[in-house]
Amino acid sequence: MIALDLHQNDTICAAATPALPSALAVIRVSGRDALAIKEQVFSPKKGVQKFFVATFGDVTGIDEAVCVAYPHGKSYTGEAAFELSVHGSPIVVQEVLKKLQDAGCRMAEPGEFSLRAVLNHKMDLCAAESVCDLISARSKEAAQVALRNVKGGLGKFLQPTRSCIVDVLCEMEARLDFPDEDLGEKQKERLLLDMENAAKLLQKLLDGAELGQKLIEGARVLLFGLPNAGKSTLLNTLLGQERALVHHLPGTTRDVVEALLVLGGIPVSLVDVAGIRDVQIAETVEALGIEKAHNEMERADAILWLIDATDTDAAKQTYLESLIQTIQAPVLKVFTKTDLLATKDFLKSPFEDGVLISAKTGAGIKELHAQVLQLLRKDASGQQEILLTRERQKVQVQIAHESLLLARKALQIGEADEVVASELRVAGEALDKLLGKSINQDVLDLIFSRFCIGK
Ligand SMILES: Nc1nc2c(ncn2[C@@H]2O[C@H](COP(=O)(O)OP(=O)(O)O)[C@@H](O)[C@H]2O)c(=O)[nH]1
Numbered sequence: 001m002i003a004l005d006l007h008q009n010d011t012i013c014a015a016a017t018p019a020l021p022s023a024l025a026v027i028r029v030s031g032r033d034a035l036a037i038k039e040q041v042f043s044p045k046k047g048v049q050k051f052f053v054a055t056f057g058d059v060t061g062i063d064e065a066v067c068v069a070y071p072h073g074k075s076y077t078g079e080a081a082f083e084l085s086v087h088g089s090p091i092v093v094q095e096v097l098k099k100l101q102d103a104g105c106r107m108a109e110p111g112e113f114s115l116r117a118v119l120n121h122k123m124d125l126c127a128a129e130s131v132c133d134l135i136s137a138r139s140k141e142a143a144q145v146a147l148r149n150v151k152g153g154l155g156k157f158l159q160p161t162r163s164c165i166v167d168v169l170c171e172m173e174a175r176l177d178f179p180d181e182d183l184g185e186k187q188k189e190r191l192l193l194d195m196e197n198a199a200k201l202l203q204k205l206l207d208g209a210e211l212g213q214k215l216i217e218g219a220r221v222l223l224f225g226l227p228n229a230g231k232s233t234l235l236n237t238l239l240g241q242e243r244a245l246v247h248h249l250p251g252t253t254r255d256v257v258e259a260l261l262v263l264g265g266i267p268v269s270l271v272d273v274a275g276i277r278d279v280q281i282a283e284t285v286e287a288l289g290i291e292k293a294h295n296e297m298e299r300a301d302a303i304l305w306l307i308d309a310t311d312t313d314a315a316k317q318t319y320l321e322s323l324i325q326t327i328q329a330p331v332l333k334v335f336t337k338t339d340l341l342a343t344k345d346f347l348k349s350p351f352e353d354g355v356l357i358s359a360k361t362g363a364g365i366k367e368l369h370a371q372v373l374q375l376l377r378k379d380a381s382g383q384q385e386i387l388l389t390r391e392r393q394k395v396q397v398q399i400a401h402e403s404l405l406l407a408r409k410a411l412q413i414g415e416a417d418e419v420v421a422s423e424l425r426v427a428g429e430a431l432d433k434l435l436g437k438s439i440n441q442d443v444l445d446l447i448f449s450r451f452c453i454g455k
């Protein structure tokens with residue numbers, strides 16, 4: 001992609017809604033000449049009431065529209081801007097955009113409005129990233145986490161840590177000029193305590209990062225097992241609809257079937273694949289299906305190993321057992337078809353380390369939900385208001401956390417002030433990168449290229 005323009009000398013335009021027939025479409029314009037361009041393309045209807053900054057009128061020769069104008073400093077981007085709500089016809093949108101370009105606008109790159117908002121200090125970089133998270137949220141919980149960060153929640157959460165770093169750094173730097181003055185035990189204790197509390201806040205963020213990432217990015221849960229174990233039936237039961245083909249003959253599922261289920265706010269892609277058996281014994285099409293199943297094992301965040309409870313011949317599972325051992329993801333054993341078992345069979349030992357279910361009667365399905373959720377959220381401590389949602393964010397918080405602890409240790413054992421100061425500067429820079437206070441073109445390109453055009 002083209003590198004994003006950091007100079008903001010021009011005026012950009014884009015449709016903020018998809019190119020589909022709809023009731024309304026919104027077209028946004030932002031930049032130095034926005035209000036002059038508005039005068040060229042939009043004429044307010046005479047005698048029509050003007051609502052605050054919104055006006056009804058014509059985009060001359062194309063459509064009737066509502067125009068909302070924002071003076072410099074008051075818009076999403078912080079620049080002069082206006083938005084046209086036109087009729088949602090792709091042709092109308094196309095013609096209005098043409099007209100705007102004739103009047104001097106340039107088509108915006110993906111995320112360019114939000115980039116300008118960051119550059120003009122209307123929001124920090126994490127808030128901008130969260131705009132993207134909010135737009136693509138696949139569960140209510142994901143949307144709520146994203147919205148808190150859109151409102152600057154992460155920046156506010158980090159404020160005490162930033163203040164602590166600045167305080168201690170000031171102290172250290174002041175002392176560099178007066179090396180003979182002693183810090184004093186009391187003052188040193190206070191600084192050590194402040195740094196400990198600041199590090200605890202960062203640790204709290206790191207503890208929640210896995211959950212945050214899963215809420216936004218979702219998780220893949222693989223249904224794994226021998227042919228005929230009941231994988232496709234379970235998929236259908238969990239979804240409450242007939243999504244995958246089910247048959248009593250083994251080898252029915254060949255392709256990968258994927259469906260979305262929201263579990264505890266986490267968008268879970270349930271993945272149903274061919275039953276796994278040793279490829280040598282499977283015929284060609286089935287072998288291709290098994291190959292795909294192997295690939296899915298590598299990608300999965302958790303694996304449900306389905307075992308037909310009416311067929312507990314352990315030797316049949318040996319090959320699967322050897323495969324499972326090569327995989328990082330957590331595995332949960334699920335014994336299926338328990339409706340076919342006599343009560344005494346339930347007491348048999350092979351069922352001890354798994355969940356017993358029947359897709360036919362629904363027995364054990366609630367327990368299965370709970371256990372899958374536990375697999376996915378095992379490292380995430382409790383529900384927390386503010387969560388990191390991106391790997392980029394986690395990396396910077398990790399750097400800040402480590403450096404802060406090193407700085408604290410250095411102060412504690414009486415290392416030179418310069419050592420303490422240098423670690424603190426690393427921590428501060430990491431937080432600056434996190435919030436976009438220090439701008440790096442590559443990082444910006446990466447972040448904003450994920451955005452929709454028009455946002
Ligand atoms: N009685 C009973 N039969 C089941 C259950 N789950 C699956 N089956 C049957 O087992 C056979 C294989 O199921 P299927 O879901 O296609 O297995 P897959 O090969 O692992 O996808 C089908 O005849 C299903 O109707 C269950 O909970 N109870």
Ligand SMILES: [Mg+2]
Pocket residue numbers: 231232233245246252253273274275
């Ligand atoms: Mg199947």
